[in-house]
Amino acid sequence: MPPRRWAPDAVTGVRDVKIFLCGDVMTGRGIDQILPHPGNAQLHEPFMRSAQGYVELAEESSGPIARPVGFEYIWGDALDVIAREHADARIVNLETAITVSNEAWPGKGIHYRMHPANVGCLTAARIDCCSLANNHVLDWGYPGLLSTLAALRAAAIHAAGAGPTEAAAAAPAILELAPRSRVLVYALASETAGVPREWAAAGDRPGVNLLRDLSPEAAAAVGRQVEAVKRTGDVVVASVHWGSNWGYEVAPARREFAHRLVDDAHVDIVHGHSSHHPIGIEVHRDRLILYGCGDFINDYEGIRGYDTYRPDLTAAYFATLDAMTGRLQALELAPMRIRGLRVNRASVAEARSLAHALTQAGRGLGTEVAVDGDLRLRVRWR
Numbered sequence: 001m002p003p004r005r006w007a008p009d010a011v012t013g014v015r016d017v018k019i020f021l022c023g024d025v026m027t028g029r030g031i032d033q034i035l036p037h038p039g040n041a042q043l044h045e046p047f048m049r050s051a052q053g054y055v056e057l058a059e060e061s062s063g064p065i066a067r068p069v070g071f072e073y074i075w076g077d078a079l080d081v082i083a084r085e086h087a088d089a090r091i092v093n094l095e096t097a098i099t100v101s102n103e104a105w106p107g108k109g110i111h112y113r114m115h116p117a118n119v120g121c122l123t124a125a126r127i128d129c130c131s132l133a134n135n136h137v138l139d140w141g142y143p144g145l146l147s148t149l150a151a152l153r154a155a156a157i158h159a160a161g162a163g164p165t166e167a168a169a170a171a172p173a174i175l176e177l178a179p180r181s182r183v184l185v186y187a188l189a190s191e192t193a194g195v196p197r198e199w200a201a202a203g204d205r206p207g208v209n210l211l212r213d214l215s216p217e218a219a220a221a222v223g224r225q226v227e228a229v230k231r232t233g234d235v236v237v238a239s240v241h242w243g244s245n246w247g248y249e250v251a252p253a254r255r256e257f258a259h260r261l262v263d264d265a266h267v268d269i270v271h272g273h274s275s276h277h278p279i280g281i282e283v284h285r286d287r288l289i290l291y292g293c294g295d296f297i298n299d300y301e302g303i304r305g306y307d308t309y310r311p312d313l314t315a316a317y318f319a320t321l322d323a324m325t326g327r328l329q330a331l332e333l334a335p336m337r338i339r340g341l342r343v344n345r346a347s348v349a350e351a352r353s354l355a356h357a358l359t360q361a362g363r364g365l366g367t368e369v370a371v372d373g374d375l376r377l378r379v380r381w382r
Contacts, residue, residue, distance in 0.1 A: 001118035016329055017177065017235050020087035021317040023273040023293030027074070027121055027226060029134070030054030030299030036068045041117035043365040044104050049146065055341070057302030060343030062340045069342075071120040074297055076342035077349060078316055079125060081334045085318050089175050090184045090295065091237060093273040094122070094130035095137070098151040103141035108196075111139035116151045123155050129173045129321040131239035131271070133161025133189035133208045138199050138212065142206045161187025162201070163210045169201035172229055172236075181233040181323050186225065186267075189216065190242035191272040192254075214242075214257035216264070223265035230266065233323055241273040243292060246306055248279050248361040250291045254284075262287040269319060269327030277309045278298070281363040283381035288319050301341060312338045313354045315377065333369070333377035334356075351375045 005245030029051040032039055036079065041051040048054065059065055074081055081088065104111050116122075122130070130152060145162060153157045154327035158173035175183040179336055191196040211218050214217050226236055237362045238261050242254060254272075261267040262284050275292030282289040294314045301312070315333040322329055335346035335354045351371050358369040358377070366382040 002332060009161045011208045013299070014321060016320050017089070017181065017183065017323045018318060019183065019237070019269065020082055020085065020090045021271050021290065021293060021319065022092050023275070023278070024095045024134075024295045025092045025312065026095045026112060026136075026298040026300065027114045027118070027167040027303060030058065031341060033295060034065055034067050034069050035071065035115075035118040035121055035132070037117035038068070039100055039113060040102065043111065044111055054299040058299065058341050062151055062304035065340060071124040073117070073343050074121055075125050077345040078296075078336055078343040079335070081126065081336075081345075083145050083161075086175050087318060090126060090128045090146065090237065091185060091271065092127055092130055093134060093239060093241060094132060095116075095134050097137055097140045097144035097148050099140050099144035099147035101140040101144040101147060103143055105139055105141055105307055108139060110136075112136040113144065116147060119151045119155045119184040122157055124191070127157055128175050129158040129160060131161050131185065131187035131241070131273075132159050133169075133187035133195075133210070133239070134241040134274070135189070137162050137208060142346070145206050149221045150290060158185070160185045161189065162206075164206045165204050166201040166207070169207060170225060171223070173341055174229075182338045183235045184226070184229060184236060185237045185239060186222065188222070188241070189240040191242065192243055195241065199248050214253045216260060218262035219257055219264050222261060224230060224264050226267065233267070235321055235323060235326055237269045237271055237274070238265070238267040242272060243274050245274065245276045245361050246277075246309060248357075250280050250365070254291065258282070258289045258291070259284055262289070270322060276306070276311045277313070278315055278354065279368045280361040280365045281331070281358060281369075281379055282362070283328055283346050283367065287330060288321075288328045290317065293317060295338070296336075297339060297343065298338065310357070314338060314343070315354065323380060331379040333379070335375065335377055337370040346375065348375065
């Protein structure tokens with residue numbers, strides 16, 4: 001892949017920063033089973049006892065998948081799209097444990113895990129940072145979480161939002177772009193996305209960086225953490241796992257909290273995820289708020305019941321910011337479609353469908369999305 005495009009301004013040492021963001025990257029279960037080193041396929045779900053079953057559902061829907069696939073396979077056409085953008089930082093929500101642990105969290109219906117030897121599927125896309133503050137990273141207990149952290153560390157991928165202690169879980173991932181510019185990634189989880197309260201890191205107990213609520217006090221606490229680290233030229237991303245899986249409505253409490261993150265915590269991008277389909281986009285005081293980016297990689301193909309939301313349609317988000325101020329300069333989306341357990345370029349009709357859905361969702365948020373000649377979705381805001 002081509003090198004990063006960083007070329008700081010000769011006078012100030014900083015310039016615009018482009019960041020690639022996407023929603024949930026779920027490389028466990030069926031995805032893990034098609035990769036070169038599939039782990040234990042046993043599941044504890046009421047209706048599926050083997051992860052191979054999800055591969056079979058996808059094949060029934062889209063045709064045979066030759067196995068094993070290479071690490072690049074699951075990213076499909078997205079690899080070329082991302083490479084062409086020369087983003088300075090690549091940030092995803094990794095919604096799976098990287099582990100061989102068999103200690104399934106008791107009482108939890110769904111458990112995601114990927115074999116540590118398959119971590120190459122993340123380095124294949126040159127991911128810089130994985131948010132781990134979500135409702136699947138502890139699916140296989142504390143051993144599974146610690147294994148996940150070790151696997152990412154060995155692969156030179158930053159992690160945020162979970163750790164062996166409370167302090168480590170709350171600490172930002174710091175992505176160095178140049179001597180005078182960085183991207184700080186704070187990852188936060190909310191019970192509104194099904195994150196168990198007992199998963200919260202506490203003292204020396206491993207866990208996730210769990211928000212106690214979406215109150216002004218919680219936003220102020222994030223602000224104190226940001227203030228302790230942020231310096232001129234830094235871009236701050238708050239990667240938040242919150243809200244339900246389905247539906248376009250943004251609860252007032254979530255919107256108010258997002259605004260507080262911008263107003264009081266000096267966050268430049270709110271990177272929201274948990275929704276299984278892309279939802280509303282807002283620009284508040286020139287700062288980007290993505291309420292839900294949708295799934296980017298998953299094994300849901302062939303599962304019916306929510307077709308009206310078109311969960312197979314997703315997007316790669318490319319945000320360009322002024323590094324000195326954090327202000328959003330441009331936001332473009334590359335529309336994609338999940339098929340064959342990989343990410344594929346969307347058709348013209350699919351791109352228009354996604355643009356329409358996001359424009360409808362953005363009406364009350366002051367944004368609209370248009371399709372341009374090269375099938376890019378360009379976001380306009382008031």
